[in-house]
Amino acid sequence: MKNLTISFKPILLIGICFVFLSCTQVKNDKLSEPKITAGIAKVAGKLTNFKLKKGEANPTLTLEFPNPVTAETGKFETNLSDDGTFYFEVPIECDTTIGFISSAIFDGVIFFSLAANNETKLEIIYGETGNIKANGLNINKLTSGDMVHIVDVMGNMISHTSPERIPRYNMLIEDFIPFEIKSLERKLNIANNDSILSNSAKNFITNEFKLVYLNTRFLDYKDIMKTDYMMYNDLKDWDKFTPYEPDKSYYALLKYFNLNDPQYLYNGTYSIVLQTLLSNKTLNIPAIKDMPVEVWLKEVKTIMTDLIGSDTGLFYDLLAANAYALQFNNEVKPLSDKQKDNIRSYFKNEEVTKILLKKNEEIIKLDEEKQRIITIINTTPAVPKEALMNAIISKYRGKAVLVDFWATWCMPCMEAMKANKKVKSGFYDKNIAFVYIADVSSPRELWEEKIKMIGGEQYYLTRDEWEYVLDSFGFTGIPTYLFYDTKGVMKNKVTAYPGAEKMQKMIGELLQ
Numbered sequence: 001m002k003n004l005t006i007s008f009k010p011i012l013l014i015g016i017c018f019v020f021l022s023c024t025q026v027k028n029d030k031l032s033e034p035k036i037t038a039g040i041a042k043v044a045g046k047l048t049n050f051k052l053k054k055g056e057a058n059p060t061l062t063l064e065f066p067n068p069v070t071a072e073t074g075k076f077e078t079n080l081s082d083d084g085t086f087y088f089e090v091p092i093e094c095d096t097t098i099g100f101i102s103s104a105i106f107d108g109v110i111f112f113s114l115a116a117n118n119e120t121k122l123e124i125i126y127g128e129t130g131n132i133k134a135n136g137l138n139i140n141k142l143t144s145g146d147m148v149h150i151v152d153v154m155g156n157m158i159s160h161t162s163p164e165r166i167p168r169y170n171m172l173i174e175d176f177i178p179f180e181i182k183s184l185e186r187k188l189n190i191a192n193n194d195s196i197l198s199n200s201a202k203n204f205i206t207n208e209f210k211l212v213y214l215n216t217r218f219l220d221y222k223d224i225m226k227t228d229y230m231m232y233n234d235l236k237d238w239d240k241f242t243p244y245e246p247d248k249s250y251y252a253l254l255k256y257f258n259l260n261d262p263q264y265l266y267n268g269t270y271s272i273v274l275q276t277l278l279s280n281k282t283l284n285i286p287a288i289k290d291m292p293v294e295v296w297l298k299e300v301k302t303i304m305t306d307l308i309g310s311d312t313g314l315f316y317d318l319l320a321a322n323a324y325a326l327q328f329n330n331e332v333k334p335l336s337d338k339q340k341d342n343i344r345s346y347f348k349n350e351e352v353t354k355i356l357l358k359k360n361e362e363i364i365k366l367d368e369e370k371q372r373i374i375t376i377i378n379t380t381p382a383v384p385k386e387a388l389m390n391a392i393i394s395k396y397r398g399k400a401v402l403v404d405f406w407a408t409w410c411m412p413c414m415e416a417m418k419a420n421k422k423v424k425s426g427f428y429d430k431n432i433a434f435v436y437i438a439d440v441s442s443p444r445e446l447w448e449e450k451i452k453m454i455g456g457e458q459y460y461l462t463r464d465e466w467e468y469v470l471d472s473f474g475f476t477g478i479p480t481y482l483f484y485d486t487k488g489v490m491k492n493k494v495t496a497y498p499g500a501e502k503m504q505k506m507i508g509e510l511l512q
Contacts, residue, residue: 039116
């Protein structure tokens with residue numbers, strides 16, 4: 001394997017990246033520039049041409065949108081009324097944002113604009129095969145075509161494969177960076193050349209995709225190299241490969257993503273990128289703790305200025321806000337009095353302060369709840385991996401068992417935990433054990449923090465145990481669930497959260 005050292009010529013790399021990324025810009029027809037401000041957005045809609053079958057429950061619609069300050073996806077559900085109407089009234093963190101509605105009753109999702117202290121009118125037209133069209137009185141510039149076509153274009157971009165399918169795990173880094181940017185350019189051109197999307201939608205998609213690519217390809221370098229190695233080598237040898245750990249100079253690629261662009265406030269992946277940077281061991285950005293924000297940012301700028309190409313701008317304010325959000329979301333730890341004072345004295349936009357302090361009130365309640373949750377950390381049974389699941393399930397003989405395979409880095413897993421919280425509360429006094437299984441891909445310290453809010457019976461497996469167990473059940477992703485009745489017989493297995501209603505039904509059937 002080549003020695004992966006950083007020896008690229010910066011001037012050459014700058015030229016290559018500038019050429020590639022300058023080609024991806026769409027016309028200057030963007031969504032209106034969002035401003036951080038707390039407000040309530042209303043969505044009044046109707047689903048036409050859809051008829052409930054006799055005895056069916058009214059279906060659920062889910063609305064999701066980004067929260068760039070608190071770094072959590074806003075996710076709300078409502079049931080469709082008998083006449084096909086639906087209504088949402090939700091808190092948002094910008095004066096305008098882009099959200100989407102999904103439901104199990106139709107294919108795809110509908111993207112549309114939400115605005116603080118305003119109402120969006122929305123019509124979803126249901127087709128006979130489950131396809132949909134949409135019309136809306138959008139506050140922003142999304143067209144009817146944009147509303148349903150965005151997700152298709154994103155899917156095409158994700159599934160597009162490079163014509164240059166060559167191994168990357170043994171590339172020099174000075175070759176890897178321009179190779180990946182060239183691949184990104186080809187994918188972005190799928191959106192830029194689309195004949196249906198408006199220029200506003202193209203700008204939104206290209207921004208989202210650049211952020212996704214940055215987070216999953218460039219900022220997750222070691223895991224990408226491991227995955228790539230396994231594609232071109234015997235899977236049994238994967239643990240013999242140790243990817244190179246890039247040093248700080250590698251992250252100079254960040255400047256080509258213009259992380260100060262306010263249009264990123266529309267994109268859910270923006271806060272994910274910020275959180276990834278805050279947790280990056282090579283960059284080693286300090287935890288904010290009780291440091292005055294100005295003092296903390298002075299230290300941050302010594303690390304980041306040369307890498308992003310600026311020592312001012314939106315990026316730094318959002319990074320500071322997300323540093324507090326990291327404390328909220330990972331530790332469920334309220335702000336100290338000193339932190340509250342620091343927030344009040346630093347942020348010129350008082351709306352940021354308002355949002356963070358309101359979130360802190362929620363965290364205080366969660367912290368109190370955390371003290372009441374019973375979490376049991378179990379030692380993994382000392383048995384061969386082939387007998388591991390039987391050994392775990394047998395510990396709860398006479399009880400029904402729901403097994404949840406999850407990871408701290410798995411956003412769908414964490415969203416499912418929240419959705420399943422109310423379901424679980426209805427079974428706490430029943431004869432059932434809730435068992436959670438993670439592995440070493442979840443950092444032990446972070447895992448120990450997360451499980452304090454999850455509770456139940458927790459297990460932490462080795463990578464070998466984890467892979468064997470998931471493979472033995474035919475699972476290819478997480479979250480995944482196993483359902484055992486009181487006799488220890490597996491009755492169901494599911495990949496991806498099936499929804500609260502279905503989960504409640506499947507758990508109930510175990511106890512019959």
